[in-house]
Amino acid sequence: MIKRLLAGVVGAGVLGGLGFLYYAWYPPIATIDPPAASSFSAEQIERGRIVAAEGYCAECHTRTDMGGGPELAGDYKMETPFGAIYSSNITPDPEMGIGRWSEEALRRAMRLGVSRKGVHLIPAFPYDHFTKMTDQDISDLYAYLMTRPAVHMARRPNELPFPLSLRIGQAAWKLLFFTPGIYKPDPSHDALWNRGAYLAEGNAHCGACHTPRNFMGAEKKGSMYDGAVVDGWIAPPLNDKNPTPTTWTEDELYQYLRFGVAPLHGPAGGPMSPVPHRFLSQVPEYDVHAIAHYYADVDHAAEREKHDKAALARAMEQSKIDLIGPNVDPDAKLYQGACAACHYNAAPSPVLGRPDLALNNALWLDEPTNLFQVMLRGLTAEEGQSGIAMPSFYNALSDADMARIAAYLRRTRTTLPPWTDLEKKAAEVRETVKTIPVNSSH
Structure with a gap:
């Protein structure tokens, strides 16, 4: 009887673990060739500028210490109770930024807090709010970001201790606190x-x-x-x-x-x-x-x-x-x-x-x-x-x-x-x- 009970508990744990891994896993989204600025209309870029301004994108994606940095090139230091976090480069640089991200990849990051590579984003990026944005606003934001000057600048690595540095832990956080939806x-x-x-x-x-x-x-x-x-x-x-x-x-x-x-x-x-x-x-x-x-x-x-x-x-x-x-x-x-x-x-x-x-x-x-x-x-x-x-x-x-x-x-x-x-x-x-x-x- 006890063996059967233990087997049931272990089995339930295994199934729960597999279910969590299924919930937590996201596939990478394929890279694209950086889109030409001419592929976006002036009207869409202007709408995207307004979306970026209303979301204060440049405030958290522009370095302010170490003498400052180029706008939207990231490396802004955010002090949290868990350690320092540094923001991403969201200029269209193909290597350091999001130049090879598709619109679908940006939409997933905004709506679900998952990067193009399938990595869970730390909620210092407030996707728990951005998830409410419309498709049109995200599309316009994409047009604006992809027409900004590309900046080849890396960000500093985050200073989160183990196990907080494991991104799969962000999936558990989402399970507890995140409700996606427009x-x-x-x-x-x-x-x-x-x-x-x-x-x-x-x-x-x-x-x-x-x-x-x-x-x-x-x-x-x-x-x-x-x-x-x-x-x-x-x-x-x-x-x-x-x-x-x-x-x-x-x-x-x-x-x-x-x-x-x-x-x-x-x-x-x-x-x-x-x-x-x-x-x-x-x-x-x-x-x-x-x-x-x-x-x-x-x-x-x-x-x-x-x-x-x-x-x-x-x-x-x-x-x-x-x-x-x-x-x-x-x-x-x-x-x-x-x-x-x-x-x-x-x-x-x-x-x-x-x-x-x-x-x-x-x-x-x-x-x-x-x-x-x-x-x-x-x-x-x-x-x-x-x-x-x-x-x-x-x-x-x-x-x-x-x-x-x-x-x-x-x-x-x-x-x-x-x-x-x-x-x-x-x-x-x-x-x-x-x-x-x-x-x-x-």
Whole structure:
């Protein structure tokens, strides 16, 4: 009896293993001669340029360290909890890039996360979002990529430890966390909402940064858009868990995504800055409106903005109080000397380019990470609002100074509990800041 039971268990294990291997195996797709640029129409290439911009392809496929690299030639270093991963060369170079890939091979990579050679791709390439893309968008993207300058440049090998370096393990990850399939419009919403959802959930892969991940690096589906830590910054919630006192309305979202600054919420900094400036400023306005329309619904903006008028009035009043008479609070004096000249607003609303910190995400998040990042890095004239810069205070403020300013702002600009261990956290964020702008003194 026991022998039969053991034999059954072994047999089931063998069958399960064979079934998994069948699931995991993909054949190579034959190489092709690199297609001539003239084989694609100008209209298709332009549509593909828009698809590439809305997917931020150049952001993750262009090296930024080691002096930078040619656009789309890969070797962009992505730090993950599992080790460093380097992006692929997606120029049409026949040896180092995808010049010998057919359109079918690109479609399989986008939809299923499998390379031309049949190798499972690491989900740092967000195929769990790209799987939602239409055939037309992938075809147009192929036309665009195949007409870019070919760059003969190799990428560095990934730094994943064994057994994570075994690509067959990615098949197991997919079995647990990946559901392939093209986006299906929701008939309960209008065309603008569905266009926004298609872009946000698919090509633009917003959830890849704004959704927390589990211990295996997969997005937590039950916490969609709840916010997450990305590259040493906090990507704030995009849903109604966003804690700012004024609502991210459809117009605020549009202004932010299109121009890099929202009138009430301030500028786009850190990893978010290239999204409006480098990419979404170059695509049709309708698509940006669609994304804003979709997230305003996710955020329940229409129901929440009724409280905005009172929150705005409180913020403006607090901004005025800071500069009334001699202030005995030494933390307030430090804030006045370093920050108030640029962040002061009288009424009835903030001046564009002079963000009111009481309305900014950075003060309302659970941690002071983003506030410290901006203090240390500053914002260049190419980030945030076009032509307006904030200097870095890397050399001007100590960790203790930053902690005092953060504590002061948290207790005077929000209704939330104080942050803890501020000086330690300031030092930790300082360690992540590797490059300081030339104007680092203030």
